[in-house]
Amino acid sequence: MKKKGLKILLASLLAVPLIAGLNNSDKVEANNVAHEHDLIKLERPGSGGEAVTGGDFSSSSAWQWKNADIQAVDGKNTGHLKAGVNDASFGQVLSLKRDTDYTVTYKAKLSENGNGVNCDIRIPNAGILDGTWQGISGSEWKEYTFKFNSGDHESLRIEFVKWGDASDIVASEAWISDVSVTDGGEGVEDDTTYDFIWADDFNEGKLNEDNWDYELGCIRGIEQQHYVKSEENVYIDTDETATDGKLVLKATDRAKEDQYDNPRDNSRRVIYNSGSVRSHGKQEFLYGRIEMKAKLPKGQGVFPAFWTLGADFSLDGDIAADQGYGWPRCGEVDIMELTGDSVDGSYNNRTVYQTLHYGTDDNDSGKYAGNGTAASLNSGNFNDEYHVFGINWSKGKIEWYVDNQIVRTVDYSDDQAAVNALDKPQYIQFNLAMGGAWPGPVGTDLAGTTYDIDYVYYARSPQQQADAEAYYANVPEINGASDITMQKGTTVNLLENVTTDADHYLDFSINDAPMFVNNGGKTEVSLVCKGKDDLESLKNLPAGTYDLHITAIPKSAKPDPKDPNQLDRTQAYVLNRKTVKLTIVESDKNILQEKIAEAEALLLKTDVYTEKTLDYLNKSVNWAKEINDDVSANQEYIDSAIALLDDSMARLKEK
DSSP states (O other): OOOSSOOOBOOOEEOSOTTTTOOEEEEEEETTEEEEEOOOOOEEGGGSSBOOSSTTOSOSTTOEEESEEEEEETTEEEEEEOSSOSEEEEEEEEEOOTTOEEEEEEEEEEOTTOOSEEEEEEETTTEEOTTOOEEEOOSSOEEEEEEEEOTTOSEEEEEEEEEOSSHHHHHOOEEEEEEEEEOSSOOEEOOOOOEEEEEEOOOSSSOOTTTOEEOOBSOSTTOOEEEOOOTTTEEEEOOTTSSSOEEEEEOEEOOGGGOEEETTEEEEEEOEEEOEEEOTTTOOBOSEEEEEEEEOOOSTTEEEEEEEEETTBOGGGTSOGGGSBOTTTTOEEEEEEOOOOSSTTOTGGGEEEEEEEOOSSSSOOSTTSSOOEEEEESSSOTTSSOEEEEEEEETTEEEEEETTEEEEEEEOTTOHHHHHHHSSOEEEEEEEEEOBTTTBSOOSSOTTOEEEEEEEEEEEOHHHHHHHHHHHTTSOOOBSOOOEEEETTOOOOTTTTOBOOTTEEEEEEEEOGGGOOSOSSSOOOOEEEOSTTOHHHHHTOOSEEEEEEEEEEETTOOBOSSOTTSBOTTSOOOOEEEEEEEEEEOOHHHHHHHHHHHHHHHHTOTTTBOHHHHHHHHHHHHHHHHHHHOTTOOHHHHHHHHHHHHHHHHTOOBO
16 A cells, blocks of 8 residues: 555556356355355466457556557557667566467567567576577567476566667667567467365454454554444445345445554545554465455545555554564555545546555565556446455465456566565455545545455465465464453563564564544554563553554564564564453552552541541551562452452541
C-alpha cells in the first residue's frame, strides 16, 4: 500500500467473460477444509498458444523496461531501444510448459549503421538458453524467427537487448514489433492440482477472530479514514439462511468532533471511519493460490486493497523494531488495488493494480519493486458485479490474475533482496482506504461506500506444498505460548513457560490494541512495552487487556549497519511469532492501599470517634502498611490486612 516512486504500467484490457471459469457449487470439503466454491480455473497463455502478453505493444504492462519505451513507428506501436546509452533492454517472463518446442517470431529494424542489438531467451539466474541468441541488423523491417525447447523450465524470459561501449552501438536505436512465442496450440486451462489449506466464506454471522485481527487508527500515508473496530464499519452480511455471507468494509462519516487533520499532511482532513482487517498473528501463508472474490467500491479517491505483508512485520512500530522487519524489508505483495474517481465507467473505476514492494533499507528499492501493472475491464466498473482477484505464488515467482486471466508474472529469483523479503510467510489484509497520495483527495459524499468480499481461499500445488514444507523445516518452534493474567504493579516473567530451539532466543512486545477506543479524535494503538529489557514499562501498565507478541529470533542475528535498532535488513533471518493476550488486573495490594487511605482519613476525625477505637484503628493501619511494604507478602497476609482494616473501621464508636 505504501507507494514510493510508483511507476504505473498500463495493462492490456481484459476481454474475458466476468468470473469465467468459476464453479459455484454446494459447500465441499478438501483436505478437511470446507469451502463453497472451487478455485477459478486459470487460462494459462503459455500452456499452449501464445506465451507473450502485449506482443503488439498496445500497452506497456507486460514488459519490463530499461532505457526503452513504446514508440509509434511506420503506423504501428513498437518496443523502442533508445539511442545514446550503452545498455538498453526490454523483456518479460514467459509462462511455459516443460519440454515443449516454441517458435519465436518478431519484426525489427535498426537506425542507420546500427549495431549491437539482439533477441534472446534467458534462464533466470543462469544466462542465455543455448541456441537462442539472435542478432538484429539492417535499417529496413525484417521478420526474424527461431525455435527453442523449454526443457525443464516453466519460466523463461524473452529479452531484446542493446549493449556495448562502442560508439556505433551507443548511437544505435532499435524498433521491434509483432512479438510472438507460440507452440502452435490453443490456450488451455491450468490443469495443476491445488489442495485447499484454508478458507473463509464469511458465513458465520460475525467476523471470525480466530482468523482476523483489526488494523486501527490513522496508519499510513495521507489517507482520510480512521480505521475502527465497529460493527458499523466491519461486519458479516448474510442471507436469511446464513449460508451465503460476505465480509463488508464500510466507510461512514466520522463525527465532526472526532475529525482531525492527517498528521502527515494537515491539508487532508480525516473525515471517515472505515475498516481494515488482517490475518496477522492468526493465519499466515507461504506459496500457493491466494484468491478472493469481491465487489469493489467506486467514487472519488476510494482506495480498496487486497494485499500481503511479511509475517515478521513490525506493524508500523507496534512491535519493537529489533523483533521483526519494518517496511519495505518485510515484503509486500499488492494483489489488488483500485483508485476510484467520480466518473462512472472511467479508467480508474475499471482498473486494478498489481505491485511488489521490498528493499534493504528505508526505500522501496528492489529490482522489481514499485513498478506496478494495471489490468482493466473493457467497460463498466469493478463495482458492477463480483470479480476474482488472486496470485499464484511459487518459490521465486508470482503470477497475478483477475478473473481467469493471468495479468502479470514476475520471476524474482534473480534478485536476492526479493527472495529474502518474499520467499517467507506472509499475512493477508483487506482494507478500504479513502483518499491518499496516489488516489488524491477523497470525495466528501461517500459515506456508505462498501467493499464486499464474498470469500478468500488458500490452496497449494504439490510443488508449492513441498517448497513450503522445506522452508518451515528451518522455522523455530514457539512452544507453551498462551494467554497470561498478571496483577497491576508487578512484573512477571512472561516467557517463563515458553520455549524455542537452542539456536534462537525469545523476546516480546506489548501493545494496547485490544483497548483501542474508536472515538475521541486521533486515537491510536501504541507499543507500551518493548520486551525483556523494558520491565519497568510492564510494571507501570494500567489494568486492561493487551496484545503480547512473542518472537523467536536467531542468536546469530546482527543489528542493521544503518540503523542499530533494527535487524540487519540485508540478511534473511528466519523468525517466528505467536500472539496471545495479556490481561492486567487490579492488584489486591491496590485494594489494600485504598483501604489504608480510607482508614487514615478516619484517624483524623478525633472529634468524632473515641480515643480507644481510633487507637485500635491506628495499630491496624500500621500493620497494614508493613504488609503493603513487604514485597514478599503473600495473598493470605494481604487479605488479612484488608479484613483487619474493615473490622477496625467498623468498630469505630462516636463520642
